[in-house]
Amino acid sequence: IAKVFYTHAGCTLVALNPFQPIPHLYSLDVMREYHSAPQPQVNTLKLPHIFIVAEEAYRNVQGQVEPMNQSLVVSGESGAGKTWTSRCLMKYYATVATSSQKCQDTVEKIERRVLDSNPVMEAFGNACTLRNSNSSRFGKYIQLQLNGSQLLVGASVQTYLLEKTRVAFQAPNERNFHIFYQMMKGATEKQRLEWMLPLEQDFAWLPHAEKTLEEDCLQETVEAMINLGIDEGKRTQIFRILAGLLQLGNVDFSPASEEAQSCDLDGHSKGKTAYLLQVPLDELQSCLTVRTLRAGKQSVLKPCTQSECGVRRDCLAKVIYAQLFDWLVTFINNSMCADNPTWCNFIGLLDVYGFECFLLNNLEQLCINYANEKLQQHFVAHYLKAQQEEYVTEGLQWSFIRYQDNQGCLDLIEGSPSSIFSLLNEECRLNRASDAKQFRVRLQKELSDNASISWDKLSKEPHFTVAHYADKVSYQIEGMMEKNKDPVPPEIISLLQKSQDSLLHSLFADGDRESEGSRGHSKVVTVVSKFKNSLESLMKILHSTTPHYTRCIKPNPDCRPLTFKKEEV
């Protein structure tokens, strides 16, 4: 059966998603078989399999082949099986990279924690989308750290670009992050009271709660949190904050009767939100409905419009959720990390979102597709090098073949002095209301020499089209500059700094998040700058390792078991 789902294409392993559990293909016995085979990759009994890639990387570390550190790069579109494959690789190493003497208590604990990091990160970072009922809404790179005897002694994880907008906005037929549904479905009576989540209450930010998914299991998440060392006190705080966000989603605004007054907050949810987030209710109200304008030493209070209030409410939810997610990742890292001197090599697993092209694409897709361009460049460079080395060892005559180089596209997106990113950042620094049409003119003026950008003359919406290596994608400009700034009103930060909840308070205590216009023209660290920096560090790590590529394929668009459509495969 292995033959059906895996095959090699050059230096890449191609994995077809069966959309059905195939237990005997991944059992402990199968892992041990691949691990103990003298040459897993050439043994004809051992057909192409993800464990061959895993074992090859493991032996490279062991064999002291330079460079010794390895990277397993898993790619593919949403629902293709990247997360599943990464989990499978982690299980493999947690099984084979362990001492047979079970007295090694600490090592055993580490393996458990490495595996337990998955359900926790998936509960908080995955959601049901149109394409995948367990879609990762963030990218991750996990380093599995090995000691001199090749044993797994620790791990660390780096995450990229969590789709935090999902907490306050879910596209039609999509859901919020799993954790909220887990709480709604798995809470005990006592927890329901504590979290103020009565069964009969509906939540605006919890669409499609009637859908039953296997991911909706609170028990599994809580057990994993316990194993990672998140104590009861912290868990209580985390769930209370999340419940506060659900109540916040039910807060609506009605316009004030007089123009000069601020909007009113409707219903009972505002009180519950303030209670769960442990912030003063009057300050919650004012921070959502009134803006403080500073002019020199004076400040003027200006009521927000109804729609501005909604934006501030959503912003409050997003900033809390994003900080909480980062806190969890840091906690998980501390829980899994090896003492520095004990590890000497690592195997890295990269699971990033695949190339995206929707009806409407904006800054999120631009960042994701930019990451894919970077990885494609890395892949092509490595693939050609491997091919040339093969020719040399076989003594073949060869001449350099021109290949599709995506440097032009990367220059367009991230290059200097002028690129989409640099112009977006410049626009953000100007501290003025951005105009999509003007920005389009600017792009056209500065970048039209680059062959990778074009404009559909018939389209009325301001946009630009990028010819990526995978496909052409049109990006809408409306809203892009604001997304890049990702402003957080200073009133929101100061509200959260007043929270009586020690966890929530600590997330904002040092005010390390840049807030909008707090000091005249504050130094804004934009979304694209942050993403570019984190991607550059990732590429540095990848370049210092031996890469192994796995390309996952979604063989039919409807996630049907054992269905392989020719045009998809």
Ligand SMILES: Nc1ncnc2c1ncn2[C@@H]1O[C@H](COP(=O)(O)OP(=O)(O)OP(=O)(O)O)[C@@H](O)[C@H]1O
């Ligand atoms: N080898 C496999 N065997 C059985 N089922 C699989 C396998 N690979 C993937 N699946 C199934 O396909 C679903 C989608 O896979 P997965 O979540 O790993 O996709 P993904 O590529 O990570 O998607 P996204 O980019 O949206 O996160 C899984 O929930 C699982 O049910």
